[in-house]
Amino acid sequence: MTSNPLDTRAWIAAAKRFVRLRRRFWLSxxxxxxxxxxxGLPLFLLDDGMNGVVRGxxxxxxxxxxxxxxxxxxxxxHHLFHFRCPRCESTFVMSWTSHSFPTSxxxxxxxxxxxAAMA
Ligand SMILES: [Zn+2]
Numbered sequence: 881m882t883s884n885p886l887d888t889r890a891w892i893a894a895a896k897r898f899v900r901l902r903r904r905f906w907l908s909x910x911x912x913x914x915x916x917x918x919x920g921l922p923l924f925l926l927d928d929g930m931n932g933v934v935r936g937x938x939x940x941x942x943x944x945x946x947x948x949x950x951x952x953x954x955x956x957x958h959h960l961f962h963f964r965c966p967r968c969e970s971t972f973v974m975s976w977t978s979h980s981f982p983t984s985x986x987x988x989x990x991x992x993x994x995x996a997a998m999a
Contacts, residue, residue, distance in 0.1 A: 887966075894966040895993035901963060902982050905956035912949035916942060967991045 920942035923935060930938075960982050963972045968989040973982040984994040 890966050891993075894963075895995075898960075898963055898972065898984070898993050901956055901960045905953055905960055905982070908949045908953035908956055912946050912953060915945040915949055920946065965989060965991055 919938050922930070923938055923942065927935075961971065961974055964970070965972045965986045965988060968986065968991070970986070970988040972986050972988075972993075974987065985992045
């Protein structure tokens with residue numbers, strides 16, 4: 881693990897990028913569940929009593945919208961897990977010694993990006 885002197889502008893830019901990635905991940909993940917729940921659930925509950933056109937529209941919205949949201953979540957998660965800490969340059973949320981839940985604190989050096997993201 882290397883340690884770099886921390887440039888404030890780089891720190892703030894990294895913090896904003898990290899917060900944006902984490903927000904994009906959670907919005908996409910929850911959005912996918914909402915799309916499947918709101919548009920897909922009636923397909924299963926009202927299968928026989930539903931017009932074919934309405935069923936097709938709901939199915940299209942469910943498949944395209946839900947899949948798109950979860951694809952966005954997968955891409956955001958990939959970028960989030962490969963995000964580099966601006967101070968120690970290690971992966972910010974991935975560690976062998978602790979959980980990999982994306983918090984605002986580096987798993988390697990303990991740098992907290994929450995305060996910089998507020999700037
Ligand atoms: Zn770090």
